Amino acid sequence: MNTPPFWKSKKLTEMNREEWESLCDGCGKCCLNKLEDEDTGEIFFTSVVCDLIDLKTCRCTRYAERTRLVPDCVDIKSERFVQYDWLPSTCAYRLIAEGRDLPSWHPLISGRRESVHAAGVSIRSYAIRESESSDLLEHIIEWLT
């Protein structure tokens, strides 16, 4: 009998660091600037992204020290006992937290880091740096995936 992969057999809280890190698909969406409606609490993502991201790989260039360098940067692992619903619907941590499976384009399924970009799920094609943008309201986006 085949052993199920770790993301099907373990809860997020049971994963070791290597498993946890490999779950990130590298889409870069969580590094986009967000706006929150003060009345409803609704979160709106924008196409404006943190300056510390590599726009080609969509990965953080200062990952180990990210929360020290960028106070707004959220360490999702430290939020593990809180909520994941603010994350994009495609985010692997949110999918697993909601009891769903990983999509075919996820690198753990495809075996290729590029598959998240090829599927159009990453921010590679549209993100702009926050140092090159002034008004977040002009850059609110909606995802189809």
Ligand code: SF4
């Ligand atoms: S949204 Fe989720 S899967 Fe995408 S980069 Fe952020 S943590 Fe990783």
Ligand code: SF4
């Ligand atoms: S510091 Fe790195 S992980 Fe944090 S928002 Fe910026 S690019 Fe993303």
